[in-house]
Amino acid sequence: xxxxxxxxxxxxxxxxxxxxxxxxxxxxxxxxxWPVTFGLACCAIExxxxxxxRFDFDRFxxxxxxxxxxxxxxxxxxxxxxxxxxxxxxxxxxxxxxxKWAIALGSCATCGGPFDSYHTIQxxxxxIPVDVYIPGCPPRPESLLYGFMKLQDKIMxxxxxxxxxxxxxxxxxxxxxxxxxxxxxxxxxx
Amino acid sequence: MFKxxxxxxxxxPQHPSTHGVLRLKLRLDGETxxxxxxxxxxxxxxxxxxxxxxxxxxxQVWTDRLDYCSAISNNLGWAEAVEKLFGITVPRRxxxxxxxxxxLNRLNSHLxxxxxxxxxxxxxxxxxxxxxxxxxxxxxxxxxxxxxxxTTAMRIGGLLEDVPEGFDKMVKDALHAVRTGLVEYETLLxxxxxxxxxxxxVAKLNADDCMAYGITGPMLRAAGIAYDIRKAxxxxxxxxxxxxxxxxxxxxxxxxYLVRLEEMRQSVRIIEQCLEGLPEGPVMAKIPKxxxxxVGEVYHPTEAPKGEIGFYLVSEKGGANPYRFHVRAPGFFxxxxxxxxxxxxxxxxxxxxxxxxxxxxxxxxR
Amino acid sequence: MSHVxxxxxxxxxxxNLPKTAPVPSPGAHAADVKATxxxxxxxxxxxxxxxxxxxxxxxxxxxxxxxxxxxxAVKADAHDMRWPVPVEAQDPDLHRLRELLGGAVEECFEQAxxxxxxxxxxxxxxALTICNQDVALRYEMLADMTATHYxxxxxxxxxxVYHLTCIRRRKRxxxxxxxxxxxxxxxxxxxxxxxNWLEREIYDxxxxxxxxxxDMTRIxxxxxxxxxxxxxxxxxxxxxQRDIDCREDRxxxxxxxxxxxxxxxxxxxKPLKAE
Numbered sequence: 006x007x008x009x010x011x012x013x014x015x016x017x018x019x020x021x022x023x024x025x026x027x028x029x030x031x032x033x034x035x036x037x038x039w040p041v042t043f044g045l046a047c048c049a050i051e052x053x054x055x056x057x058x059r060f061d062f063d064r065f066x067x068x069x070x071x072x073x074x075x076x077x078x079x080x081x082x083x084x085x086x087x088x089x090x091x092x093x094x095x096x097x098x099x100x101x102x103x104x105k106w107a108i109a110l111g112s113c114a115t116c117g118g119p120f121d122s123y124h125t126i127q128x129x130x131x132x133i134p135v136d137v138y139i140p141g142c143p144p145r146p147e148s149l150l151y152g153f154m155k156l157q158d159k160i161m162x163x164x165x166x167x168x169x170x171x172x173x174x175x176x177x178x179x180x181x182x183x184x185x186x187x188x189x190x191x192x193x194x195x
Numbered sequence: 196m197f198k199x200x201x202x203x204x205x206x207x208p209q210h211p212s213t214h215g216v217l218r219l220k221l222r223l224d225g226e227t228x229x230x231x232x233x234x235x236x237x238x239x240x241x242x243x244x245x246x247x248x249x250x251x252x253x254x255q256v257w258t259d260r261l262d263y264c265s266a267i268s269n270n271l272g273w274a275e276a277v278e279k280l281f282g283i284t285v286p287r288r289x290x291x292x293x294x295x296x297x298x299l300n301r302l303n304s305h306l307x308x309x310x311x312x313x314x315x316x317x318x319x320x321x322x323x324x325x326x327x328x329x330x331x332x333x334x335x336x337x338x339x340x341x342x343x344x345x346t347t348a349m350r351i352g353g354l355l356e357d358v359p360e361g362f363d364k365m366v367k368d369a370l371h372a373v374r375t376g377l378v379e380y381e382t383l384l385x386x387x388x389x390x391x392x393x394x395x396x397v398a399k400l401n402a403d404d405c406m407a408y409g410i411t412g413p414m415l416r417a418a419g420i421a422y423d424i425r426k427a428x429x430x431x432x433x434x435x436x437x438x439x440x441x442x443x444x445x446x447x448x449x450x451x452y453l454v455r456l457e458e459m460r461q462s463v464r465i466i467e468q469c470l471e472g473l474p475e476g477p478v479m480a481k482i483p484k485x486x487x488x489x490v491g492e493v494y495h496p497t498e499a500p501k502g503e504i505g506f507y508l509v510s511e512k513g514g515a516n517p518y519r520f521h522v523r524a525p526g527f528f529x530x531x532x533x534x535x536x537x538x539x540x541x542x543x544x545x546x547x548x549x550x551x552x553x554x555x556x557x558x559x560x561r
Numbered sequence: 562m563s564h565v566x567x568x569x570x571x572x573x574x575x576x577n578l579p580k581t582a583p584v585p586s587p588g589a590h591a592a593d594v595k596a597t598x599x600x601x602x603x604x605x606x607x608x609x610x611x612x613x614x615x616x617x618x619x620x621x622x623x624x625x626x627x628x629x630x631x632x633x634a635v636k637a638d639a640h641d642m643r644w645p646v647p648v649e650a651q652d653p654d655l656h657r658l659r660e661l662l663g664g665a666v667e668e669c670f671e672q673a674x675x676x677x678x679x680x681x682x683x684x685x686x687x688a689l690t691i692c693n694q695d696v697a698l699r700y701e702m703l704a705d706m707t708a709t710h711y712x713x714x715x716x717x718x719x720x721x722v723y724h725l726t727c728i729r730r731r732k733r734x735x736x737x738x739x740x741x742x743x744x745x746x747x748x749x750x751x752x753x754x755x756x757n758w759l760e761r762e763i764y765d766x767x768x769x770x771x772x773x774x775x776d777m778t779r780i781x782x783x784x785x786x787x788x789x790x791x792x793x794x795x796x797x798x799x800x801x802q803r804d805i806d807c808r809e810d811r812x813x814x815x816x817x818x819x820x821x822x823x824x825x826x827x828x829x830x831k832p833l834k835a836e
Contacts, residue, residue, distance in 0.1 A: 042211050046238055046557055047263035047344055049215070050307065054333075057310075057326030072211040087560075088802055089783050090208065090216060090237045097209055119256060122241030123790050123799025124782065143263075143344055236781035241797070243766075244790055248797050279673050282643040352641070406701040406728065409755035420728065427731040480641040489644050490583040490593065493673055494705065494724050494735060505705050505724070511583035512593065518583055523705035523724070531758045560781055 027165045034078070034104065035160040038067040038153075041077035041101065043094070045084025048111035048143040052083045055146035065153060074100040079156070080133070081149075085113035086126040098133045104168065106160070108152055109135045112142045201229060206545065208237045214311060214549060215556030217530065226541050231534040238560040246520040251277050251486045252351060254520065259345035261504075261522060262558040264307045266346045267300035267336075268499040269558075274349040275430055276495035276506035281351075281486060287432075289353035289478040294432040295469035296339070296348055298462040299366070302373055303332045304500035304553075305459050309380060312452075312550035316393045321383055328376040331369040338365060351486070353479035363470060370463050377459060384452070394448040398536040398548040401446050408535070409528040412502025414552070417454045418446040424498040435472070436465050448551040488514050494523075501525040501553050524558035576796050582714035584739070586679070587647045587670045605632060645673035652676050654698060654734060661691050675735060682738040685723075686747040692725055692734065693752050700725035700734060703753035708763045710792045718742040719769055723749065740769070748774040766791040 044052060056062040056070065071077040074097045086094055098107070109129050112118030115138045117127035129135060136159055139152040207218035216237035222230035242261065246254045254277075258269040271293055278285060285293075310325035333343045338359050340348045348354070384390045400410070402418040415422055423440045425433040441457035443450035488510035496505040502525030509519035529552040536552075537545050608630050616626045650656065650669035658678050659666050665684035670677055680688045692700040705724040711717060717739035725734045740746060748771040749756035760771045761780040768789035770777055779786060786802070788795050 043209060045216055047260055050263060050344060053311075054326060054330070058323045059327065059330045070211075085238060085240050087237060087239050089239065093208055093237070119260070120240040120242075120245065122245050122797055123795070123803060124239045124241045126803055145343065236779075236783070239781040241790060244795075244797050247791075279645075282645045282673070284641045284643075407754050409702050409704060409753070411702075411704075422728050427728075428733075482640050482642055490585045490589060491645070491672065492583075492585045492677075492722075492735075494675065494722075494733075496704065496733070503704060507705060507707055507722070507724070509583060509709055511579065511581050514583075518579065519707075519709040521705070521707040523707075527758065528755060531755060 028161075030165065031161050031163060035157040036066045038065075038079045038106070038156070038160075039069050039071050039077050040067060040079040040081050041074050041097065042070045042072055043080055043082055043097065045082070045086065045090065046113065048083035048114070051143045051146055052081060052110065052149065055149045060146040060150065062150070062153075065150070065157070067153065074098075075102065077101055078104065079106045079108065081108045081110050082114040082129045082133075082135075083110040085118065085120055086129050086132070087124050088126060089124070091126050091132055094129070095132050104163075106136045106156055107133050108137045108139060108149075108156060110139050110149060110152070111144055112140060115140060118142055199224065208234075214554055217549065217554065217556055217559075219533065219545065221542065221545070223542055226543075228537045228540055228542055228545060231537050231545075233530055233533050235530060235556070236560050238556045240561065242561045243520050243522065247517055250515050251488075251517065254517070255347050255349065255351075256345075258522075259347055260557060261524065261561060262304075262499065262501065262526070262555045263344060264555055265300050265304040265500045266344060267296050267348050268304075268497065269504060270347060270349040271297050271431065272495065272497040272499065272504045272506050274351050275497060276493055276508055277351045277486075279495050280488065280491050280493040280508050280510060281482075283352050283480055283482055285353050285480055286477050287474050288357075288476040289480075290432040291469050291473050292354055292358060292478065293349065294436065295366070295466050295473075296336075297431065298465045298469070299332050299335060299369070301462045301500045302459055303329055303336075305455050305462075306332075306373075308455065308500075308550075308553045309452075312547075312553075313384065313390075315546050315550045317389065318383065318387075321380055324376060324379055324383075328369075328372045331365075331372045335362070335365050335369055338362065350479065352482045353477070355479075357478050366466060366470060370466060373459065374463060377456060381456065391449065393544075393547055394452060394551075397448045397540070397544050398551055399445075399447050400532060400536050404532070404535060405446075408532045410502065410525075410532055411528070412498070412500070412525055413451055413454045413458060414502065414529060416440065416442045417450040419444040424496050424503055428496065430495075430497055432469070433465075436468050438465050448547055451551050485515060488512070488517075496523070499525060501555070501558075502529065504558075522558065522561055524561065526552075526554040526556070526559040530554050530559055576794055578712055579793055580713050582711035582717075584711070584714075584720060585647055585672060586668050587649060588668075590647050647672040647677075650676075654732060657695070657697050658688070658691070661695065662688055675733065677735045677737060679737040679739070682740050682744060682746060685721075685736070685738050686749075686751065688736055689723065689749055689752045692736070698727070699729065700727045700732075702726040702728060703749065703755050703759075704733070706749065706756055706759040706763070708767050708769055710767055712793050714739075716741070719767065721746060721763070721769065745770045745772040747772050750774060765789070768792065 054060060056068055062068045080098060080101065109115045113120060114129045117125055119142065126132065137152045137156045139148050141148050202223045204221050204223060205218065206221055208216040218234040218237065220232040220234065221228055242257045246257050255270060255273060258273040259266040261269045306325045306329040310322040313321035336346050337343050340346050400414065400418065402420050405415045405418050419442055421440045421442045426440055438461045441454050441461065443454055490512050491510045494505055494507045496503045503523065504525055505523035507521040507523065508517045511518045533548060536548050612627065612630050619626045647670045650671060652671065655669045655676055655678060659669055662680060662684065665681045665687065666678060667681060668679040692698050702725065703723060704726045706722065708719050708721045710719055719740050721738050721740065723736040725736065738746060748760055750760065751773065757775065758780060760774055761776065761778060763769050764777055765779040765781050766789055778784065788800055
């Protein structure tokens with residue numbers, strides 16, 4: 006062994022692993038993302054299929070679909086968001102604790118899809134910030150798994166310091182004075 | 196003395212067992228439901244308005260997304276309605292294939308129903324078993340039209356193309372899986388004490404109320420009335436098929452469970468007959484590329500897994516798109532009966548009621 | 562707040578108001594056939610007249626006269642398509658209805674195997690009651706009910722159709738009324754309780770109100786929705802209600818900071834103090 010230049014790990018190295026706090030936290034977050042159940046339409050059925058026997062979402066540590074937004078880190082918006090549903094979606098999103106992520110599953114959540122009509126919001130990114138868009142009408146479960154792996158990559162590369170700055174350090178001009186309470190339904194329609 | 200107080204709670208629209216985005220306003224006295232008011236429309240997408248602005252051929256795409264668990268039944272209903280409006284005769288081979296696909300779709304829809312209904316009541320194992328067997332049926336749809344869920348399988352005048360090679364074998368394998376699966380589900384549920392406690396005598400709705408509220412399909416058959424549009428007004432190739440219409444007199448959740456399981460057996464029977472007697476010939480009628488309508492009006496009911504799905508069309512002279520398009524969705528009527536069924540029952544039974552109605556909000560809100 | 566549809570902002574989404582009001586009936590069909598034949602005949606006469614002029618011109622100029630036109634027979638249709646023509650009522654149910662309702666019946670016919678009976682708008686409740694109660698009819702179920710908007714109609718703006726089902730005899734019947742804007746038909750809930758949501762949907766989508774309805778509110782759209790979407794003068798993309806935009810407040814952070822500044826604790830986050 007020593008001839009090859011490899012030393013035996015010491016006793017300490019058997020029980021210790023060196024890493025950065027940020028990387029460790031990101032790793033633990035990325036491998037235990039709990040989604041909130043937000044099935045709206047067709048894509049929800051494919052989301053269920055992704056969680057069921059053949060595709061087995063649990064392999065990624067995120068098969069635990071939580072009914073309560075307080076216990077969830079990820080919102081998979083699966084389906085069409087209508088005007089009547091938008092305030093509720095925003096409400097559920099605001100109840101989720103940080104850090105949180107969102108996946109827009111399917112064409113409807115991405116851009117309105119085939120429903121170019123009076124009662125459909127043209128993409129959920131008008132209401133909440135979206136991390137991963139998954140196209141398809143509906144996307145296959147494999148697409149959802151792939152999109153989820155992309156989200157894991159994103160989580161792994163996120164920076165704690167940036168997040169802290171975004172949340173707690175006021176920007177140069179504080180926006181607090183200029184912010185008014187949001188009227189969801191009538192916003193932007195004047 | 197104890198003081199009693201009624202409590203109002205809001206169930207949905209974001210709730211794991213409302214099968215989508217149904218919202219119920221409940222007034223409870225302890226655990227007992229005193230008043231229930233369903234609120235719908237959280238998935239209203241304006242499908243009727245969209246289809247009125249699209250050509251007859253294009254309308255097919257939006258029918259998939261009405262009841263997304265049984266897209267092929269909606270496709271069939273739409274295609275048949277337009278064919279009735281224009282007086283198109285469909286070739287016999289296409290009729291047989293349509294019947295077969297429709298029955299496969301019924302199996303698929305009932306499997307989703309059983310999975311979610313059992314999961315709501317607490318039997319997660321059944322969910323996994325049902326989805327395992329359902330994947331086999333979805334593979335058939337995928338081989339036929341390239342899509343798992345939103346199939347757009349039918350065309351006006353027949354089918355887009357003939358079935359692929361090895362289709363028989365796939366269907367036979369899937370039927371075998373469903374048939375063995377059915378035995379497993381029954382072993383898990385039919386005599387399960389928890390299942391019986393949660394379903395027997397729950398959410399009763401007798402035949403008179405069913406008819407007054409326009410409820411059709413397995414709900415009506417579980418109330419003892421053998422009404423099936425496949426028998427009463429035969430369409431596609433159902434006139435040539437041998438099958439029974441299962442009924443139960445009890446009109447409760449358990450009876451509906453039995454009726455739906457028996458329906459799945461009958462579907463397997465129909466598919467086997469279709470495979471045996473599949474005629475040769477073309478799968479598409481000779482029709483013009485662009486359909487121009489005359490003044491007409493048609494209402495065509497077909498038997499979807501959830502009940503009667505009807506398409507009402509009005510056409511104008513020389514029009515390429517329907518003047519008026521309306522869907523009679525079975526779930527719309529089923530959901531209307533929720534207050535009747537949950538009155539004075541326990542709040543836990545509301546979950547069982549929603550499950551047994553087999554509602555899909557996509558077709559209710561449209 | 563009122564929403565205004567701006568066709569300039571989306572020029573390809575203009576509203577095309579229909580010019581005709583398609584309500585099928587044997588009379589309308591006969592008139593249509595007659596008009597088509599008359600148009601064809603007029604065209605033929607014009608061709609003949611043109612030919613005569615051309616021939617006279619050719620003879621006067623000393624040229625060879627053109628060939629006389631040939632009237633083509635109507636080509637036999639090669640398609641598997643036969644448009645179903647409305648025919649006079651033959652079914653005993655329609656005769657029975659006409660017998661019981663008398664003068665209230667405006668039209669009875671059959672098309673594509675469907676029985677249609679158009680009644681006077683004031684008599685719809687009687688008609689429904691008779692269909693439900695009469696021993697010979699006994700239509701137990703209201704299968705469907707919907708309305709259509711006809712902005713180009715003469716003497717009517719809406720048609721309302723009721724699809725009834727007789728489960729015992731395996732029969733179906735369509736009742737139809739034609740109404741003007743503002744008329745409130747009697748609610749069918751008095752006979753068929755299942756009409757409740759259907760009538761609410763018609764009110765929501767088309768703006769037809771029903772008299773004696775227990776709960777005449779909107780059902781699919783929210784209560785403060787403006788306009789009735791399925792009217793022909795309503796644009797498919799709506800009046801702008803769908804253009805919700807909350808992007809400036811992406812994660813709710815701004816709202817939370819506002820709340821913190823106002824003295825409330827933010828959701829799930831205690832404000833940290835830097836040492």
